[in-house]
Amino acid sequence: MLGSITNFFDRMVRRYLPDAFLFAIILTFVVFILGIVFTKNSPVEMVGYWGGGFWGLLTFAMQMSLIVVTGYILANSPIVKKLLERISRLANTPGQAVILVTVVAIIACLINYGFGLVVGALLAIHVAKRVPSADYRLLMASAYSGFLVWHGGLSGSVPLTIATEGHFLQEKMGLISVTQTIFGGMNLFIVGTLLVSLPILNSLLMKSKQGTGSIDPELLQLQQTRMEATEKEEEEIINKEEQTPAERLENSKLISLLIGFLGLAFVIYHFVSNGFDLNLNIVNFTFLFLGILFHGTPRNFLNSVNGAVKNAGGIIIQFPFYAGIMGMMLDSGLSDQLSEWFVSISNEFTLPWLSFISAGILNFFVPSGGGQWSIQGPIMIDAALNLGADTAKTAMAVAWGDAWTNMIQPFWALPLLAIAGLKVRDIMGFCVMVLFWSFIPISIGLLFF
Structure with missing residues (x-):
C-alpha cells in the first residue's frame, strides 16, 4: 500500500509540478488574485504591494544565500569530502544507502541547513558510486528529507531571532533562550522521533516502482566532475611557470591560516562575551572561516566559492519574487486574515498546533522562516499572550510549520537539485510521503509537550 501511494504521488508531481521558478511565478498570480477577491484591494494596489515588497528582504536574502554558500564551501573542502567518502563505505546495500544518507543529512x-543540504547531496553521490543499484532519485529525496528538521536545529531562524538582542518582538515577548526552544523538551522529542523514523520511512519507499533504479553512469560521472575541485589543475599550471608575487599570495597557506584563526578567535570571543548566543550571523561567520582554513589556500577557497555561488543562483533570483509575494500577503491583509482565522478557533491548548498548521499553509507563499516570522509572529505572539499560551512553544510551532511544508515547496531544494543534476519533480513524490508521516510526531510534540 505504501508503494502504491508513493507511486501515485510520484506520477502526479512528475506530470504536473512545474519548475521551481515557474512555481514562484504561479504563486505570485495566485496571491494577486486572492488579494483582489478576499480583500478590498484593487489590482493597482496589489501591483504596488508586489513591487514595493520585491526588494524588502535583501538583508535576510543575503544571510540565507551566505548560509548556502558557506555551507557548500565547508562541505566541499578536502577534509569534509574525505570524511564523506569514508562515511559512504558504511553502505553496502540500497537499503543501507538510503538510511545512511537520511541520518547524515x-x-x-x-x-x-545550508551545510546539510550540500552534505546530503554530496554524500548521496558518493553512496551512489559505491552502491550503483540504489535508486538515485530516492537517495536525493532522502538527503532532502533531512531538511525537515532544520528549523529545530542550530541554524533555525525563528529560535535564533527571538534569542537575539533587539529582535522586533522583544518588547512583547522578551528574549527567549535557545534552551527553551531548540533544546526544549518538545523540540528534542520531535527531532529525536524524526531522526529515528525518517530513515525507516525512506527505506520503505524503495518498495515503490516509479523509481529510476540505478543511477545513470553518465549522470553520476557528470555530477562527480562538476563537484571535483579544480585546485590541482590550477596548481599544476602555476608550478610550470614562475609565480608572480600575486600568485604566491593566492597560494599561500600562511594567509589562510592567519585570517582563518583570526576569524575563529572572534567566534571564541563572541561566545565568551555573550554566552551561547547562536544567531544567523555567527553561524555564517563560523562556517566561512572554517571553510577558509579547510581549503588551505586563498586560491582553493575562491575556487570553491565559484561553485557555491552557482548553486545559490536559483535562490538568489527567486528570493525577490517570494519577497514580492510576501509584500502582497502582508500589505493586502491576506496573511492577517489567515492567521487571525486560526487564532479565532484556538485556545491555550490548541494555539501552538493551529499555529503550526497556519504556518505550513503560509509557507507556500513565503518560504522563508525569518520572513514568515515577521508576518505571522506578531499575530501569534499577541494571541499567545492573550490566551495564556506558551510563547516559546508558539514560536517553535511557527518554525515547524515553515519546515514541514518545505517538503512540498521546491524553493529550498534548489541547491541540492543543482548538485544532483535533477529536477524538483524527480524527488517530490517521495517527499510527499515524508510530509504525511512527519505530521504525526510534530503534532504530538506540539499538543502534549
Missing part, C-alpha cells in the same frame, strides 16, 4: 541540517 538530518544531523548535518541540525548543525546548519
